[in-house]
Amino acid sequence: MEILKYIALPIYLILLGYILTRLSGKKAVSQMHSYDLVFVTVLGSAISEPIAQDSAWKATWYSLAVVLFYLLLSRLILINKFKSTLTATPTVLIRGGDIDKDGLKSVKMTIEELLGELRIKGFVNPADIDIALMEETGKVSVIPKVNNRNKQSSDPEFTPKPAFVSIPVIIDGEILHHNLKFVNRDENWLFDQLQHWGIRKQDIKHVTLAVFTQDGSLQVDNDDTHDHEKGINNYKPGNEN
Missing domain, CATH: 3.30.240.20 (bsu07140 like domains)
Incomplete structure (x- = not known):
């Protein structure tokens, strides 16, 4: 029965970490998928903790079990039946120039942080944005309104503004x-x-x-x-x- 502990414990830790990471929101993921972040965290613990107790065999087995379960999740996420359960959908932050306060609340982002994300991408006014989304990776994607998209210097009647x-x-x-x-x-x-x-x-x-x-x-x-x-x-x- 000892062998079952080596199988069940890594799977339990990954599932627990995945659930807690999803509950913490997309910002906590910060450019990684939820299961990617959990994988890195649990794998680090699986390797370090047994080694600290002078048990290289446990470290090897736990690490192998974590990697195998991670590969299984990576396969399941490619199947439509499981994709909606294992991944989060993009969250609308701005739609048609209007800030979506419910969207900001769901991803735990303040208006100041949203404005900062827009400035990083070269936009200074939410009214100029057609749609802004927080992707599952925690990154914010921005699509400006047609008449506010950046012109190239070679475009006709191009006049840069300060x-x-x-x-x-x-x-x-x-x-x-x-x-x-x-x-x-x-x-x-x-x-x-x-x-x-x-x-x-x-x-x-x-x-x-x-x-x-x-x-x-x-x-x-x-x-x-x-x-x-x-x-x-x-x-x-x-x-x-």
């Missing part, structure tokens, strides 16, 4: 007074701009993000997600369509 990072003045319903001061604006200007968007002062808590743009106006994203879920042009990778 770089400008849109400055947040409201995040999650909270006014960023230091940024308002930085752009030489006050709350009166802010509330006046919000009125143009049909947002009253008392409804500011519903503003997900408001940014000061290059032309000196206010771009607002509120809790109104609009109707971006219909039509063939709004396909999202994965099995949740």
Whole structure:
């Protein structure tokens, strides 16, 4: 029966680690599939712990069992019947320029982190994004709106504009007074701009993000997600369509 322990324990550790990793969210995976991350972690433990106890045989057997089970998972993930169970589908973070707060919450990402991901990819305003997704690997993929896609210097009528990072003045319903001061604006200007968007002062808590743009106006994203879920042009990778 001792041999069963050498088989069952590695499988149990991988399954437990896989479940805990999936529960922790895609950010914790950070560019690895959930089972890849668990494999590396468990394999390291399987090798180091028995060796620390002067048991090379246990280290060899545990490591072999972990690798074999990992290879089995790698095969199962190629079968459609098991793919949806073993993998996570992409999560929508932005759709049609609107930030999806439910998507951010599900992947445990803040608006500030989302803006940082956009800047890394060369975009400064969520309103310019057609769709942004967090993939299963934890990476954020971004597809800009057609009229905001980068032109090449050889394109006709190409005129580069100076770089400008849109400055947040409201995040999650909270006014960023230091940024308002930085752009030489006050709350009166802010509330006046919000009125143009049909947002009253008392409804500011519903503003997900408001940014000061290059032309000196206010771009607002509120809790109104609009109707971006219909039509063939709004396909999202994965099995949740």
